[in-house]
Amino acid sequence: MEERVFTFNPGPAALPLPVLKRVQEEMLNCRGTGMSILEMSHRSKEFESILNDAVARIKRILKLGEEFDVVFTQSGASLQFTMVPMNFAQDGKPLGYVDTGYWASKAIKEAKNLGKDVRVLASSADKEYTYIPKNFAIDPGLSYLHITSNNTIRGTQWPSFPNVEGVPLVADMSSDIFSRVFDPKPFGCIYAGAQKNAGPAGVTIVIIRKDMLERIPQSLPTMLKYSTFVESNSLYNTPPCFAIYVVDLVMEWLEETIGGLAKMEEINRKKAQILYGYIDSQDFYRNPVRPEDRSKMNVIFRLPSEELENQFVQEAKKAGLVGLKGHRAVGGCRASLYNAVTIEAVETLVDFMKDFARKNG
């Protein structure tokens, strides 16, 4: 294919075209250094200024106060499933988790595997994870309460966050960070693999409220302690420099081209409305999620048969609409509408869906 396609990948996902063009332009000579970002020392002042700019932009965009640190780790949310309980579990205080499906379940499994006292306070397993549990009891004696803010596979999203009354919230926001405005104050820790809304795969953004640092056991391995990253400004060892550089460019795009998080949220709401609006207007495609808990990032839909679903994914790909297959764990179709997916892309998808339904309905 010579032209660029519309990418609805669940992550790694679409990136803003101006960011990709900038990466391309600077590839042989990054900002007058005479070398590629790939060749630049992580100890150079040029790289440090890129890293610091990324941190400053993330803090501005999310309105993080002085009480928060932002660091860059590696190995994705999957390693955070282990690091969070290792670092933040307090003696005699159980860990609270909410099970909203695949990734939330994995976080629970890793915490249990460490031998921690894990309490699953609520779960939507009873209805195949098609909703977000609400109004469950939260014991004030918990070390923390862990949630998964958006569930990529089941297409659900917390419409607002639980009231935790002094228990720090910990959230895996991999798939909806930077997509909407929220109040960071109740959060003790937020982590997110960059590869959906923030950049390429290979870097994980971790936001830590400073009071949480006091909990970290000194005996942990150096690379598994959040304090190592905080104290060194993410430069204890060589960080994933290129991924951080792209995150910085994406944050610049979000602030300066889009105009900030409120504007981004508005665009995301519009995109979701276009797609859910169409799905709700007909009978060929159906979305199984409770309407108030529908994800604005990952729209899942089923067709009348698996055969039609396969045909849909194939024909869409030929038409330049890529990444519409549902997760292998649940099947069906899914369109991921992350920040870099344009309104034009969503409109093109809906046109294709209409056409497909007419021919096959």
Next chain:
Amino acid sequence: MEERVFTFNPGPAALPLPVLKRVQEEMLNCRGTGMSILEMSHRSKEFESILNDAVARIKRILKLGEEFDVVFTQSGASLQFTMVPMNFAQDGKPLGYVDTGYWASKAIKEAKNLGKDVRVLASSADKEYTYIPKNFAIDPGLSYLHITSNNTIRGTQWPSFPNVEGVPLVADMSSDIFSRVFDPKPFGCIYAGAQKNAGPAGVTIVIIRKDMLERIPQSLPTMLKYSTFVESNSLYNTPPCFAIYVVDLVMEWLEETIGGLAKMEEINRKKAQILYGYIDSQDFYRNPVRPEDRSKMNVIFRLPSEELENQFVQEAKKAGLVGLKGHRAVGGCRASLYNAVTIEAVETLVDFMKDFARKNG
């Protein structure tokens, strides 16, 4: 600067110009997919073929037999310092380490921190790590013997590997993998951050002999178990796709442009000879390392004073020779001559050194 400079960075380091040009060309549309490598799903057949090609090339280049697996992890050698003892320590069998300086010392510290029975069998601390210990006793009852094949900061390199008689060798080869031919058979595990000879920062290459997999405790966290990476072909979660893609391109360059590892070694020997040959021919610059243990990757040199060293680094940078400052832990100057550093770059450096010595000697 509009032109590209000569980069002697210790890592992240120079990359082959044809590789950078290829990355640039493919940035908006990677191999006809209509999307950037940064947007490509790690579950797509296009990405899987890139990953498999990288593995196949690494196996061919290093002549790894069927008994070896190659996986991609994250967080650099620093996380391997913890993962190696977690995965490969056997009950009742001590861990053997050789202390050849900074990174070797860190590996020892992390193993001890896990509460393991660590035996430092030899150390060159007595002479400021200016040589590689040899002819030390190796207890056949060790779980493994850990060495650091090349010491970037002290400028030493194992000229050949110890005879371990049944004890698996484990090596941190971050800074000299793919620089010379060696026999992989005695190695139970080899790990290497990619950012010197193999690609950009953000991916770690780990080579594991299959018999080592039997040692891995089932109770380890999923992301800290080598078996997770082996069983999933490095695709348990989202890998650092872009870094793996660049590693594949660098391996392709090594095989197809350079002509393989023996050719690469010959070029590296020539580069080291040019620089050490000049240093040994005069008195202004001096290298403190025992000649037989000198690194062909990292050539350290001192000038008559720290003031002159600072002046040297500054003026070299202005002349387009970048990255010549010694590590902050030891001071002095250092030229890293990794695979992508050309003979032309080394000759230009020697010309500059001659000129600087004449003006300041």
